[in-house]
Amino acid sequence: MTEFEIIDKYLKKLGHFKNNKFLSKDSFIGIGDDGAVLPLAGNEETVVSTDTMVEGTHFLAESDPSSVGQKLLSVNVSDIAAMGAEPVCFTLNLTLYEYNHLWLTNFCEGLSKIAVENNCPLVGGDITKGKKGGSKVLSVTILGLTVNNKVLRRDSLNVGDDIWISGDLGEVSTALSLNKYSEKLNFPRPRLELARKIRNFASSAIDISDGLSTELAHMLFASSKKQNRNFCIEIYFDAFENCLSPWMRVWLKGRVSNFDLCKIASASGDEYELCFSASKRERNLIKKLSEKLKMPLTLIGEVFENSDSYRFKESVSSSGVVWLKSKGEVLPRNNIPESGYLHFFNNS
Template sequence: MGEFELIRQFFAAAHCAQAVEGVALGIGDDCALLELAAGQQLAVSTDTLVAGVHFPAVCDPSLLGQRVLAVAVSDLAAMGAEAIGFTLALTLPEVDAQWLKDFSDGLSRMAHRCRMSLIGGDTTRGPLSFTVTVFGRIPAGQALRRDGARPGDLLCVGDHLGDAAGALSLVLGERQAAQELARPLLARYWAPMPQSTLGQLLRGHASAALDISDGLLADCGHIAKASGVALEVNQQQVPVSTELQALLGRDAALQAALTGGDDYVLAFTIAPEALQRLVLPGFIHVHVIGRVLPGEGVTLRDSQGHDITPVQRGYQHFRETP
C-alpha cells in the first residue's frame, strides 16, 4: 500500500477528518485552511510521541490513538483555547491494515470528544512515532500564560494527580490489580481528557496556567521561573485518588502525584477573590494546593511546614550532568 492510499483509506475517510467549524479546507490539498473570526487569535502547539519513550512499543493501537491526540490537545486547554483541528505526522516501521484501522478509530473517538477535526499531516517509514500539531482559537488577549503569577495568589490543580504515573506499572505488565482498581487508573493513562472546559472558564480569572505533563513540582517550576516568583506546595493538600493509594500505598501515591507526570491536569495560580467568583461545573474539582510567594523556585512542605523538596522533581528527556 502506498503513502497516499494509506492516507485516503485510514485517515482522510475517518470520522476524525470530518469538517468542523473553523476549518475551511481540510485533508486533500497542499495546506489546510482555517477561519478565525475578528478578534480571535490562533493557538498552535506541537507534540512528538516516540515508541519506547512516551508509550510502550507494543500496545493496543486504539488506545494509543486516543492518547496521541489527548496529550496534544491538553496544551490548548492550558492556554484556554477552544480546539479547531490537528495535523498528524505518522512514522511507521511497516503497514499493518488492522493496526491502522484500530489506531484511526481511537484517534476519531478522541477527536469527537475534543470537537476537532484532522486537517492534514504526513506519513513516512521509520521507527514508530507521531507528531501532532493542534490548532485552537481564543479571544485576543485572553490566553492563559505562565508569566502572570503574583505573590498572594493561590496555587491550584484541576483534579487529582498521579493516576497515570501509577498506572504505568500496569501498562507495562509489571503489576497486576483487580479490574475495579485498574480500570480508572488505566483510563487516565490511555485517555486523559484535556481540561478544555476548565481552561476556558479560567480566562480572565487565573493569573498563570499550564498542563502537568512532566510532574507537578517540575511543571510548577516553569510558572515560578516565567513569573519571577516562588511557589509553595503543601504536600497534605495534593489530591490523590483512592484507587492510586490502594494500588501503591499512601507514600508512593504521593510521590507519583508530585513527580510522576502524564497527568494532563491544569495547574494554575489565581487570586483568592477570583477563585471565589468562579462558577465551575459539577465534574470539575479544583483543589488549592499551595500559594505564590516572593522569591524563586518551588518548595514542597509537609504538615509541620518543613521543607521536604525532593531533588528529582519530574521527568526530563535530557538531563544536565555536572
C-alpha cells in the same frame, strides 16, 4: 499500499466536520492538497502546539492502537486547554516501518473519537516509511483559537495568587512502576471544559505532563523572567494530600507513608491535569465550579516574592518551590520531592 492510498482509506474521513464554525467557509481547504487553507475567525489569536510519541518510549508495540490514537490527540488538546483556547484542527505525521491494516484502522478509530469529541478535524500531514524493524513515530500539530483574545499563560503568576490543581495525581507513575492497568495512562482526558470556565479569571495555567514539581518550576521561571521579579511558591503537604490518586492509595496501601505518596504524586508525569493560579477572591467561585463540573479542584499553595525579607528564604529550592508540612513547618532539604520527567536529563 502507498502513502496516498493510506490517506484516502484511513485519514480523509477525519478531515472535515460541518459544525466546526472556524472552518465552515467555502475557502477552507483541508487534507489532500499541498497545504491547508484555514479561514480562521476574525481578530482571535492562533495557538499552535505539537507533540510526538515514539514506539518503545511512549507506547509499546503491543499497545492497543486505539488508545495510542486517543492519547496522541488528547495530549495536544490538553496543551490547547492549558492556553485557554479552543481546538480548531490538527495535522498528523506518521513514520511507519510496515503497512498494517488492523493497526491503522484501530489507531484512526481512537484518533477519530477525540477529534469528534473536540470538533477538531484533521487538515493535513505526512506519511513516511521507516526502516524495517524500526519504531513508529507519531506526531500531531494542533491549532487552536483564543476566545475574546484571552490567553492563559504560564508566565503570569501574581504575588498572593492561590495555586490550584484539578483531579488527582500519582496514578500514572504508580501504574507504570507496578505494571498496573490505568485508564488515566491509556486514555487521558484533557481538561478542556475546565479551561473554558477558568480562562476569564485565572492568572496563569499549565497542564501536568512532566509532573507537578517540574510544571511549577516552569511557571516560576517563566513568570520571574517575564516580570523581572523573583517569585517562589509555597506548597502545603497537608492540602496536597487531598490530591492523591485513590488508585495509588490502593496499590501502595501499607507499603509507603502518606508523605511518600505525596512525593510520588508530585513527580508523576502524563497526568494531564491543569495546574492554575487565581486571586484569593475567586475561591468561592472555584469551589462552586468544582461542584458544577463534579471535578475535584484543590487549593495546594500560594505565590510569594522571594525577597530578602521572605520568611523561608533559606528553604527555597533551586526551582523556586518551598515544600511545607504545614503553613509554618518547612520540609528538610533531603525530603523535598524530586522533579518530574525531564527529556535528555543526564543524557538518559
